[in-house]
Amino acid sequence: MSTQAVAVTPRAARVRPDWMRGWRRRETLVAWLFILPSLIGFTVFYLVPAIRGLYISFTDWDLLSTPTFVGADNYRNLLQDGDFRHSLWVTLYYVLLNIPLQTMLGLIIAVVFDRFVHGSGWRSLLLLPWLMPNVIVALLFLWLLDPGLGIFNVFLDAIGLPKQSFFGSVGQAMPTIAGVNIWRFVGYTALLILAGMQRIPKDVYEAGAIDGASETRMFFNITLPLLKPVLTFVLVTSVVGSFQIFDTIAVTTKGGPVDATRVINWFIYQQAFERFKFGYATAASLILFVILVIVSLVQMRLLNANESDLA
Amino acid sequence: MVLKSRMTRRTFAAGALAAAAAPAVIKSANAADSVEIKYMLWDSNQQPAYQACADTFTKANPNIKITIQQLGWDDYWTAIQTGMVSGDLADVFTNHLAKYPELASKSQLVDIQPMVDHDKVPTNIYTGQLADLWSRDGKRYGLPKDWDTISVVYNADMLTAAGVDPKVFDEWKWNPKDGGDLAQLVAKLTLDESGKNGLDPAFNKSKVKQYGLAMGLGDPYGQTGWSLFAASTGWRFMDKPWGTKYNLDDQRLIDTMTQLSSMSLEKGWMAPEDQVTSLKTESMFTAGKTALVFHGSWMINWFGDNTKFKFGFGRLPTGPEARICMFNGLADSIWTGTKHKDEAWAWVKYLASPEAQDIVGTYGVVFPAIPAADQKAKAAWAKKGEDVASYLDQAQQKDGTFLFPIADHASEYTSIMTAAMQSIALGKSSPKDALTKANKDVNKLF
Incomplete structure (x- = not known):
């Protein structure tokens, strides 16, 4: 047959x-x-x-036995779960610490490279931090910033400043983690923006120069508007990535101290792999997914991503 | 976290050898059929000892081959979990008190009580109540392999420099009001950058060069720290094993945490929590940042291998009610998914037998669960230059230990109490507030 x-x-x-x-x-x-x-x-x-x-996400499941259907219970409980709400705020706080500074620094570095520094050797330097695995970067900073033995505190001490506990302090932990990730991703961000800048025809700048525009004026009136599609791409991808921060926290603070860095992904991880509540954790993941879709749509709308003055 | 390096691994009993040191031979349909039993453990220090057990076991049971898999603590529990889900886990694995209730409730551990009864394996040969820890409602999920207690570890050079004789540890006292001898000694051993100690009125607590003590106050069980002090006031986590009500808002625990945290937050004698969190007390000790730490017997060899100066182990301080610490023990469990239950049981039975525990004892890596084997371990350690009497004395002293608070919901407990204890240790909330809230949250789980 x-x-x-x-x-x-x-x-x-x-x-x-x-x-x-x-x-x-x-x-x-x-x-x-x-x-x-x-x-x-x-x-x-x-x-x-x-x-x-x-x-x-609609079941109660511990991975080992058969899932039982519980309807919308997981979602209902999540909305009343103070720890979950706290993790959302903590995540938002991280994104706000991380993205604006990272994008701004990336933009500045890109401008400097575009206008003043040439040669691919220097550009590859930008990528070095990004080429290191996240876990290695986190471990590296964990030791560099250690309150007892870290070399960074030795410097602080040498110039007469008090030692800081960085990852170990409730107030400093999140800014420190944001700082580590800015260090890691700023070169990559800069490189993407730089690529966008090089798509801008040189004659636009020549025309600007003939008209007597300053570097600053050309940046705001030529570079920035023409960069919009690339900036949108950079922002959307980095904001989505930022909301999903996990590895740096898993290596350094594990959600502590006193839950100061328990971001949503760490919350999900704990529910699933420490407490075997896979249904609950999956429901939290889906809420995160919905949040990310909304955030991305709003961003694209605000930036009119589909329009470019170059086209 | 705290639990991590705690236990040593002990062997299981293989039935055959247990009674007469004459290995029993496992019945097999065909003696030529060789069966492989996979055995998992997390402490690499113990692997050679257990390999030796496996070799002896296979000699007596040529049809059973033991393959040992070793994974570090964090990977270990992930591997156990994924192995259970994927249906590909080692037949036998070293188990921990904080982990096994959850695994048992999910039907992942073989109830070995029927086999214990059938083979008439004695469960009263082990130190203290070790065997009882692994039994619930008539079911048994493991046979004891080892135990651990806590001692103070001291930097002998720092003691000498401060004019302190290590003999003080034989008779020192602590109380939750002013910290007693312990607080005085810790202060004396703390030095600021100008060399003034913690008792000097001119002592500068913001420029400390050497702390008197480092303790992980932010730990959920306080096994090597706060729990031994709280217990010395008569306090207990719960009133009985498998309890459903924790006593975390008890005034005695609140007072204990108040005194201990004041030594770091107010006095500057004890290392700040942020340093302890990142480095762990043991690394602060070997780095010469602290004169004293409290640590468990599973760490004896680690200190021996990593300490570059003269150090020693001393007895715990005596509190208002007792000189006491947590008593914890590991056991080996059989996974319900094993295809060779009889052979797995033979291996477990062997590991818990006097013969296997003697072998483990001679390696000097852990205190075996059987008292006679402990003497072998003590002798082995003596050969390496370590006097471990303080650990052994604590275990043998009448009412010298309390049991690990075995209960359901251990992972939720850990998460709630880590946050509570960290907030106390970092001075973010008062012991009364943090513990009252934690107690409410924890007891809501049951």
Whole structure:
């Protein structure tokens, strides 16, 4: 039976040549072939787990026994969970510490490189922190900033300033983590912005220069407006990434001290892997997902991402 | 966190050897069929000792091959969990008191009581109540392999410099009102940058060069710190094992935390919590930042390997009611998903037997659960130059220990109490406020 089916198909194809041979059709087929590998990946690793996640979020499940359906209980409990709300605020605080400074510094570095520093050697230096694995970066700073043995405190002490506890202090922990991640990502951000700047035609600047515009004026009236699509991309991706901060915290503070760095992802991790409440944790993940979709849409709308003055 | 390095691993009993030191032979349909039993443990220091047990065991049971897998504490519990879910976990693994109730409630641990009864394995040969810790409602989830207690670890050079004889540890006292001898000694051992000690009126607490004591006050169980002081006032976590009500808002615990935290927050004699959190007390000790720490017997070899100066172990201070510390013990458990339950049981039974515990004892890595094997461990340590009598004396002293507060909801407890104790240690809230709230939150779980 199966041999028959195999034999039949090619013959049918041969009978209808335009159907298979039309170049449009073939191009579409090739396109699908190219998309296929990532489509399989997307389906297996994202789509199916996401749909399954949606189901899990309506259950009480400890990973080892069969899930029991509990309706919207998880969501209802989450909304009343003070720890969950606290983790949302803590995450927002981190994003506010992280993104504005990181983007601004990235922009400044990009301008400096675009206008004054040339040569790819210097540019690759920008990427060095980004090439290091997050965990290594976190460990590195954990030791550098250690209140007892860290070299940074030795410097502070040497110039007469009091030692700081950084990761160990309720007030300093989050700014310290934000600082570490700014250090790691600012070069990458700068490089993306730099690439955007180099798309801007040089004659625009020449025209500006002939008209007697200063560097500052050209930055605000030429560079910034023409950079909008790239800036939008940088902001959307870095804000989404920032909301999902996890690794630095897992390595350094583990949500402490006194829950000062218990961001939403750490909350989710604790619920799932320390308390075996997978349904509850998945519901929290889905809330995070919804928040991120809204944040991204608002950002794109505010920045009119689809419009570029260059087009 | 605290629990992490705590336990040593002990062996299980293999039935065969237990009774007569004559290894029992496991019945197998076909003697030529070799069965592999995978065994997991987290303390790499103990691996050689258990490999030796495995070799002896396989000699007696040629059809059972033991493969030991070692993973560090953090990876260990993740691997246990994922192994259970994926259906590919070691047959036998070293278990911890803070972890096993949850695993047992999810039907992941074999109840070995029927096998204990069948093979008439004695459960009264172990130190204190170690065997009882692994039993609940008539079911048993492990046989004891080891125990641990706490001692004070001192930097001998710093003691000499301060003119203190280590003999003080034989008879020193603590109370929650003014800290007693302990507070005086800790103050004396604290030096600021100009060399003035903590008792000097001109002592500058913001420029401390050497602390008298480092203690992880922010720990949820306070195994190597606050719990031994609180217990010395007569306080207990709960009134019985498997209790459903914690006594965390008890005045005695509040007073204890007030006295201990004042030594760091007000006096500057005890290392600040932020330093302790990042470095751990043991590293502060080996780095010469503190003269004293309280630590567990599972750390004896670590101190031996990492300390570059003369140091020693001393007895705990005596509190208003007792000289006491937490008593904790590991056991080996069988996973319900094992395909070779009989062979796994044979290995567990062997590890808890006098023969295996003697082998482990001779390695001097941990105190085995059987008293006679402890003497072997003590002798092995003596050969390495460590006098471990303070740990052993504490375990053998009448009413010298209280049991780890075994209960359900350990992971929630840990999370609530870590935040509460950290906020006390960092001076963010008063012991009364933090503990009253924590007690309410914890007891709500039951």
